[in-house]
Amino acid sequence: MKHVREQFIAAPIHVTGYVDGAFAAADGADIPVTDPATGKQVAILHESDADTVDRAVRAARRAITSGPWAGASVAARQKALIAVHDAILENADELAALETLNTGIPYSQTRNIHIPRAAHNFKFFAEFINQDGGEVFTQEPGYMSLVTYEPIGVTALIGPWNMPLGLTAMKMAGALAFGNSCVVKPSELTPLTLYRLFEIIDRKGIFPKGVVNLVNGNGAVTGNALSAHPDIDMVSFTGGTETGARILSALAKGIKGGAMELGGKSASIVFDDADFDRALDGALLGSFMNNGQMCLAGSRLFVHESFADRFLEAFTRRVKALKVGDPFDPATEIGPMINRAQMDRVIRYAESGLGEGATLLAGGRAHDGLKDGFFIEPTAMLATSNALSICQDEIFAPFATIQTFRDEDDVVARANDSRFGLVGYLWTQNLERALRVAAGIKTGTVLINTPIMRDLRTGFGGIRQSGIGREGAKGSRAMFTEMKSTIIALEAPKMPKLGAGA
Incomplete structure (x- = not known):
């Protein structure tokens, strides 16, 4: 092609x-x-x-x-x-x-x-x-x-x-x-x-x-x-x-x-009883599909502190391994940003995150090996607070933020601490918890144990x-x-x- x-x-x-x-x-x-x-x-x-x-x-x-x-x-x-x-x-x-x-x-x-x-x-x-x-x-x-x-x-x-x-x-x-x-x-x-x-x-x-x-x-x-x-x-x-x-x-x-x-800034909550591999795969898809340029991206990740270190290590390793390149190449997983203004915007958000105390896990800059187009390195940052700009603003890019949490009430409150309310993602094998948290999340759609999914018989908004x-x-x-x-x-x-x- x-x-x-x-x-x-x-x-x-x-x-x-x-x-x-x-x-x-x-x-x-x-x-x-x-x-x-x-x-x-x-x-x-x-x-x-x-x-x-x-x-x-x-x-x-x-x-x-x-x-x-x-x-x-x-x-x-x-x-x-x-x-x-x-x-x-x-x-x-x-x-x-x-x-x-x-x-x-x-x-x-x-x-x-x-x-x-x-x-x-x-x-x-x-x-x-x-x-x-x-x-x-x-x-x-x-x-x-x-x-x-x-x-x-x-x-x-x-x-x-x-x-x-x-x-x-x-x-x-x-x-x-x-x-x-x-x-x-x-x-x-x-x-x-x-x-x-x-x-x-x-x-x-x-x-x-x-x-x-x-x-x-x-x-x-x-x-x-x-x-x-x-x-x-x-x-x-x-x-x-x-x-x-x-x-x-x-x-x-x-x-x-x-x-x-x-717009959206959707929370993706990974509980301590989640299927680890399934949640990891889903979190990556939710953050980086479509070059991360999705209104329903689950790019605001909350990971339970009991296995946060393990999740962060695996997530960061996979982010760094994402294949960025020519979108016509069958091996490519991440293509370019839509234009230079959007590429520069992503870089500014990475810099602002560092300035607000976040830790850069991966990416955060223009791709060195792809000078002609508007390519960005897939980015992940560990955030110290949900109040950071990188956690509140829709960046619309291959850019994930990660926060850790201890209990259910706390994470629901932080997930709802957003001016947006499009989608929420939950990863847990506890059915009662899944339905309880889904009811507490203030969004138009909640997806449980699955990444991006649209059923046209239901409403989306x-x-x-x-x-x-x-x-x-x-x-x-x-x-x-x-x-x-x-x-x-x-x-x-x-x-x-x-x-x-x-």
Whole structure:
């Protein structure tokens, strides 16, 4: 797959928007798109200006008011979703290569995890809407109450740069499954796979004009124009907490809703009765998969003091042995950071940790042997307190902090001492303890004796500054529909005859 890099460096592609069934002309500023493994340009993104965003939103509105997608049957929506699923799998090698080229995530992960999951999202929602329905209540004598779920309308779907296709596909599949139209905006850092998917969708003619639209650009230009557009009915955003707050502020002006999947600083608690090898493997995966650039990373480790020395020795040895290199190399386990700013940020956090009294166990600096791209040595630090910046801030990198603990109440309190609340990880063979601690951890999801796992039938999302709303099955239904109650009188109700005495 290395030839993909040479091909795109030699002839960078031009990325534009897709509006009302056609690729838009290049109208805004040119933004370079780089390969983080080499620092070289592989594409030119032509920013969608406010006019292009407006045309996309208006096209999306027409598609659900007067076009063939208006009131589309479950069968029609299922057919379209399955067509996207099949198209992704048919082009899986190419899409995985583009995802790796654009993000620096190892090809072994994009091909075996990210792209199949992106496809599965569409298949899952095609199956879910076939089984999902409204509700009927007859408990009130003389009445029947119907609860139905109607499309919310035009959805703005803003995706992240750390798993561009997989996470944005979740939004697209959910929005389209429930009968909405959408305007998609990928991160300006990683637009390649979404652009290619839209090319495939266009070639196959999967959706009527205006149902799916693509805009590209910086948050300050394209993102603001989209989230503040008066004809957008809701925004689903995955990304940083600060950006999510700005989007919510824009939505509040229009009294509109938004679903935010934001940051995390998830605790991973290893109790003294844990399966040592399983917990060690899981802690490493939770901290370093996806180059450590995951909102659900379990990178804030708490290890029971009874075997902390043994765990620290094994964990540090494994961190130092992680294979950092070209993400197209099958042996690579850690690729580059997304850009130089992120690489420099990781180094600054390692320095701040040392300044606050933490002990550097591994890494903490740019990789000496890989000068061209944005490579960092996988990092682990032993923290003296949960109050340290390295324990409170989302670093979004292959960067783990470790603290020791003595008792259950103490570790639960420290795990909850965070402005985030996305995921919690527990490692114990005591079922009662597992359920007791899971109930005490203040997060949207708790994973017990397993690293990263998503079951789409359940909801995924966070509390506090980790976000608002849930994705998956009923969570996505709540996000992308409006609940309507219809009350039917089955017999003539007794009513006061106002004005009858006049």
